[in-house]
Amino acid sequence: MHYDITDSPALPAADSSLLFFQGSTACGAVGLALAREAGAEGPVTGAEQVLRLAQAEPLLRAVEQWLRSPWDPAPCAARALPGYRAVVRDPAVAPPGTTLHLPLAALLAPPPPVLRAPALAWAGHAAEALLGPVPAEALARLEPQALVWLPAAFGAEWAVSLRDPEGRLPPCPARLDLAAQRLVVTAGAPPAIGAPDTAAAEPQAVLAQRVQVPLDHWLGWGRAEVPFHWPVPQPWAAELRQGGAARARGALMRLGQGCGLWLEAV
Incomplete structure (x- = not known):
């Protein structure tokens, strides 16, 4: 028996309180889910997505360092976020509660310290x-x-x-x-x-x-x-x-x- 490097099952349902992003890397598609700002109502706008994603910039740069690959996540549907998950706890990395979704191929090498516990809680x-x-x-x-x-x-x-x-x-x-x-x-x-x-x-x-x-x-x-x-x-x-x-x-x-x-x- 050998272990494949395909993604694990996708999330089962969309959540209107979250913003979803996904981008290609050398290891496959990597996704991100961020909560909307407190009090945000109505349809999601492009400006809201850009501003919220900017608050996760340290996380984006750390993932690029880890995977040795560019990563430019763009808005996507919730069902497009398969993979192994970790939740951000350190506000210096991204808004707490931000969820990172990775394919198994991305886990071939240990992540840098900024992406380890206690900064991130791995599922x-x-x-x-x-x-x-x-x-x-x-x-x-x-x-x-x-x-x-x-x-x-x-x-x-x-x-x-x-x-x-x-x-x-x-x-x-x-x-x-x-x-x-x-x-x-x-x-x-x-x-x-x-x-x-x-x-x-x-x-x-x-x-x-x-x-x-x-x-x-x-x-x-x-x-x-x-x-x-x-x-x-x-x-x-x-x-x-x-x-x-x-x-x-x-x-x-x-x-x-x-x-x-x-x-x-x-």
């Missing part, structure tokens, strides 16, 4: 938590109330992998801490977009609950001093999957310093 993306491969011999003895050992859980730290169900983003390394009932993603080397996913065909234990991971943490350029934590409360429902199909369902069970998968249904 979360759904992930499946792969808990590690299951011994092949266990697959021959699947039955209700069986206990399948999870070798990865018996390390000093339980290293897991976050997978994009849509197959666009590369796997993201993380740690599962059942004692603290949380999953942790720390900043690290950016994963290679376009690398093959070799884990998808292996028998894997998978956490049933999906995780929402901010895009900057997923791609390795989140703030190192602020790891991302996602709560994983009990019961720890999980599945045994192979090739995308569920072979069994159950829940995680603590086993001393490790963990197993207690099967409830096969």
Whole structure:
């Protein structure tokens, strides 16, 4: 399996309180949504669009620096803004609440500091938590109330992998801490977009609950001093999957310093 660099789905509906812009770059179309000035009423005028876009000039210049490409966004319809999103928080960059829409191809390199948290809040993306491969011999003895050992859980730290169900983003390394009932993603080397996913065909234990991971943490350029934590409360429902199909369902069970998968249904 390989990861494509096509855009994610477009926004579902237009919003009359927003102004929408889009322009071409070397990485594809990049969009922008800005709120209208407080108290603005009636039809949008060209003068309003020009003045509002000018307030986002620092953002435009930062995106051009990041993508190493000119970007001259023009007014467009709301449905023309697909892509991965980030919301501006720093008024020195653009009016707070301004939303930046980018294709995956634009994320191949980390952005400059001005486009990282806390200046921008990057949207979360759904992930499946792969808990590690299951011994092949266990697959021959699947039955209700069986206990399948999870070798990865018996390390000093339980290293897991976050997978994009849509197959666009590369796997993201993380740690599962059942004692603290949380999953942790720390900043690290950016994963290679376009690398093959070799884990998808292996028998894997998978956490049933999906995780929402901010895009900057997923791609390795989140703030190192602020790891991302996602709560994983009990019961720890999980599945045994192979090739995308569920072979069994159950829940995680603590086993001393490790963990197993207690099967409830096969």
